[in-house]
Amino acid sequence: MSRSERDATRIVRLWLEEGATALPDRVLDAVLDQLPATPQRQPFRLAWRTPIMNNTVRLVAAAAAVVVVAVVGYQLFIAPSVGGPDASPSPSVPAATAAPGDTAGSAPGEFTACIPANSETQAGTDETVVVQHPEGDMTVERRRGFTWAGAISATDERFSGRHHLSWDGDQYTLASGDPGPTVAAEGIRIENDQGAWQGGSTYVELPDGTVAGGMMVLTGEGAYAGLEAVMFGTDGPCFLDWRGVVIEVPAIPVPYTGA
Amino acid sequence: MDTDLVVQAQRGDEEAFASLAVAVGNRLHAVAHRILRDLDLAEDATQQALLNIWRDLPQLRDPARFEAWSYRLLVRACYAEARRTQHWTPGLQLVEADEPMSDASASVADRDQLERAFRRLSVDHRAVVVLHHYLDMPLPEVAESLGIPMGTARSRLHYAMRGLRAALDADARPASREVAR
Numbered sequence: 001m002s003r004s005e006r007d008a009t010r011i012v013r014l015w016l017e018e019g020a021t022a023l024p025d026r027v028l029d030a031v032l033d034q035l036p037a038t039p040q041r042q043p044f045r046l047a048w049r050t051p052i053m054n055n056t057v058r059l060v061a062a063a064a065a066v067v068v069v070a071v072v073g074y075q076l077f078i079a080p081s082v083g084g085p086d087a088s089p090s091p092s093v094p095a096a097t098a099a100p101g102d103t104a105g106s107a108p109g110e111f112t113a114c115i116p117a118n119s120e121t122q123a124g125t126d127e128t129v130v131v132q133h134p135e136g137d138m139t140v141e142r143r144r145g146f147t148w149a150g151a152i153s154a155t156d157e158r159f160s161g162r163h164h165l166s167w168d169g170d171q172y173t174l175a176s177g178d179p180g181p182t183v184a185a186e187g188i189r190i191e192n193d194q195g196a197w198q199g200g201s202t203y204v205e206l207p208d209g210t211v212a213g214g215m216m217v218l219t220g221e222g223a224y225a226g227l228e229a230v231m232f233g234t235d236g237p238c239f240l241d242w243r244g245v246v247i248e249v250p251a252i253p254v255p256y257t258g259a
Numbered sequence: 260m261d262t263d264l265v266v267q268a269q270r271g272d273e274e275a276f277a278s279l280a281v282a283v284g285n286r287l288h289a290v291a292h293r294i295l296r297d298l299d300l301a302e303d304a305t306q307q308a309l310l311n312i313w314r315d316l317p318q319l320r321d322p323a324r325f326e327a328w329s330y331r332l333l334v335r336a337c338y339a340e341a342r343r344t345q346h347w348t349p350g351l352q353l354v355e356a357d358e359p360m361s362d363a364s365a366s367v368a369d370r371d372q373l374e375r376a377f378r379r380l381s382v383d384h385r386a387v388v389v390l391h392h393y394l395d396m397p398l399p400e401v402a403e404s405l406g407i408p409m410g411t412a413r414s415r416l417h418y419a420m421r422g423l424r425a426a427l428d429a430d431a432r433p434a435s436r437e438v439a440r
Contacts (some may be wrong), residue, residue, distance in 0.1 A: 011369055015369070016293055021289045022285050028280060126406055136342065179314070
């Protein structure tokens with residue numbers, strides 16, 4: 001005779017009541033003993049603060065600074081004599097003194113931006129999936145659609161206004177239970193009365209805490225059309241701190257293959 | 260759960276985490292034991308889960324969700340433990356009870372059949388059964404705890420319970436035939 005579903009459920013529940021209910025002290029002691037040697041993984045957003053400034057990035061930043069100095073110098077000392085006082089203002093590169101409160105000693109075109117502690121406007125989804133791997137299946141915390149919005153202030157007023165930030169990330173855990181890499185992509189839009197900036201970046205965080213990538217490339221709109229900015233996360237007192245430059249970013253060259 | 264303790268532990272306070280571990284340790288271990296059906300494996304999984312909880316705690320956005328979130332890491336540790344060892348799937352080893360079963364209707368034969376049927380389930384399926392039927396966790400909460408869609412949780416529970424019920428029915432059938440003779 002077949003048992004009713006309710007009867008079967010009741011038996012399963014009773015059966016599940018059997019078993020250990022107390023964690024032995026030695027297990028708990030072992031856990032607590034290992035805490036000092038087990039570093040905590042910081043929240044994803046901290047990855048924004050510590051991108052690697054590898055040699056390539058340093059080279060790009062240095063080249064950008066040279067370009068900015070050259071163009072600003074041209075505009076200040078050469079262009080007025082060429083174009084005369086009626087020359088229309090070019091949006092291509094900002095003057096170093098564009099922002100009130102600009103940091104003394106900063107490079108021309110450089111700015112810092114701060115997003116203060118703000119509320120998460122959309123929590124997004126959080127799903128655990130298993131990914132097959134030859135060395136053992138990995139589990140992935142797949143987070144999608146996390147967004148923030150609120151005020152942003154910058155030493156360059158063109159980057160002050162309201163921001164919209166979106167973030168997606170995958171955090172891998174190896175079959176052994178050890179942490180794997182985290183890969184993430186983020187997009188940002190900054191809007192104010194004059195125009196807007198939009199861009200994004202990707203980054204990878206390795207299990208040893210090394211973070212690579214995370215450099216935002218922003219394209220200007222409205223009054224900022226024709227401008228581009230590069231910025232990266234840095235340490236600071238805000239929820240998110242950025243440092244960047246407004247530059248003309250060269251197009252990515254076609255790789256030379258010898259042809 | 261004291262969310263202040265969770266916040267302190269998120270900031271690296273080991274004493275606060277010790278209090279949390281004491282508060283949730285028994286429950287995590289009980290769940291691990293019911294999923295893995297092996298005391299040693301359950302202890303290893305619980306130990307690893309607690310360490311993973313400590314490691315990932317700063318990433319928990321809502322401290323109020325600590326306990327539900329901790330089950331996700333526990334199930335992941337159970338999964339890893341099950342994969343790491345070879346002897347947990349085959350064979351039959353009845354779980355030692357801390358207390359005798361209170362209802363005589365769950366006979367030894369039922370328990371034997373359930374044990375066999377349960378061991379045929381994947382860790383993912385076992386986890387849903389244990390969280391729902393042992394912890395009395397509503398299915399939406401099970402889905403949230405495990406980080407799976409609600410439909411997946413429902414499907415896993417349905418599949419698992421169908422298997423367990425079939426096992427109980429298989430146990431009941433010979434007895435019926437004997438009566439018929």
